[in-house]
Amino acid sequence: MNINGKTQLFAIIGNPVSHSLSPAMHNAAFAELGINGAYVPIKADNIKKTIAGLRTLGFVGASITVPFKETVMDCLDNIDPTAATIGAVNTLSFSQQDQEGLCICHGYNTDWIGSNSALSQVINPEGATALVIGAGGAAKAVVFGLLTAGAKVTIANRTQEKAEALAVELGCESVSLDNIATIPAEILINTTTVGMAPDSDRSPVPIELLPHYQVVMDIVYSPLQTTLLKQAMACGCKIIDGLDMLLYQGVEQFRIWTGVEPPRSIMRKALIETMEAI
Numbered sequence: 001m002n003i004n005g006k007t008q009l010f011a012i013i014g015n016p017v018s019h020s021l022s023p024a025m026h027n028a029a030f031a032e033l034g035i036n037g038a039y040v041p042i043k044a045d046n047i048k049k050t051i052a053g054l055r056t057l058g059f060v061g062a063s064i065t066v067p068f069k070e071t072v073m074d075c076l077d078n079i080d081p082t083a084a085t086i087g088a089v090n091t092l093s094f095s096q097q098d099q100e101g102l103c104i105c106h107g108y109n110t111d112w113i114g115s116n117s118a119l120s121q122v123i124n125p126e127g128a129t130a131l132v133i134g135a136g137g138a139a140k141a142v143v144f145g146l147l148t149a150g151a152k153v154t155i156a157n158r159t160q161e162k163a164e165a166l167a168v169e170l171g172c173e174s175v176s177l178d179n180i181a182t183i184p185a186e187i188l189i190n191t192t193t194v195g196m197a198p199d200s201d202r203s204p205v206p207i208e209l210l211p212h213y214q215v216v217m218d219i220v221y222s223p224l225q226t227t228l229l230k231q232a233m234a235c236g237c238k239i240i241d242g243l244d245m246l247l248y249q250g251v252e253q254f255r256i257w258t259g260v261e262p263p264r265s266i267m268r269k270a271l272i273e274t275m276e277a278i
């Protein structure tokens with residue numbers, strides 16, 4: 001990487017952020033395409049001051065991660081209507097206004113595109129039935145993506161009221177975790193942290209239910225082969241690991257920032273190599 005006065009700056013803003021795989025993914029893409037860009041992790045305490053700092057320093061783009069995807073929305077000039085509907089922003093792009101020198105900050109959500117793209121590798125969500133476990137921020141983007149693609153969605157969550165509220169908000173169904181066996185679904189997606197290291201022996205869904213599903217997707221990527229995915233594979237389901245959603249939301253970010261077709265395979269390779277090195 002040859003950093004000089006023309007290097008375009010990008011960041012991932014979160015807290016914590018040191019574990020993020022996004023710097024490796026985006027910097028590999030810049031290198032592959034010969035783009036003079038650098039993407040750095042920034043641990044933030046105050047999101048307002050951090051965004052003001054990015055504007056002042058002339059950053060071109062940023063990723064937003066936990067816990068700022070919702071609070072960052074108060075710091076922006078424009079919010080993409082889709083991100084506004086989801087209620088979360090994970091991507092910023094900054095454009096410098098010519099005469100006044102004002103910096104305009106636009107917010108987008110690419111998580112739902114990441115989820116849909118990952119899913120589309122193995123199944124067409126249009127007209128499919130899907131059961132989504134979890135009702136947090138990640139679930140919101142996943143469910144929005146499924147509904148946008150024309151799937152019929154049911155949400156189940158440990159705190160059932162949250163599943164019910166999200167279902168009402170987005171216009172789908174909810175069910176209690178105890179009753180998921182009663183919901184016929186072709187697609188099962190885990191959006192909770194259940195199964196994430198160090199609790200990697202846990203799964204959000206009992207193994208005996210897994211033969212009901214054609215496709216099982218997990219957004220957990222540490223470990224890559226979660227207990228849920230290992231069991232689903234053993235039951236004959238097609239599986240999609242958490243790296244795919246991370247990859248495809250990043251692919252879409254890269255497209256927004258650069259306007260060029262992102263080098264997906266290079267980005268995925270960088271993600272895997274970085275995970276293996278941890």
Ligand code: ATR
Nearest residue numbers: 134135136137138139157158159162191192193194
């Ligand atoms: P994110 O924005 O990453 O989705 P979040 O908003 O904190 O994070 O949501 C985490 C999701 O994982 C929630 O659905 C949460 O369930 P609750 O709403 O009941 O808290 C779910 N979750 C986290 N830990 C869990 C556990 N041990 N068992 C079951 N669900 C869990």
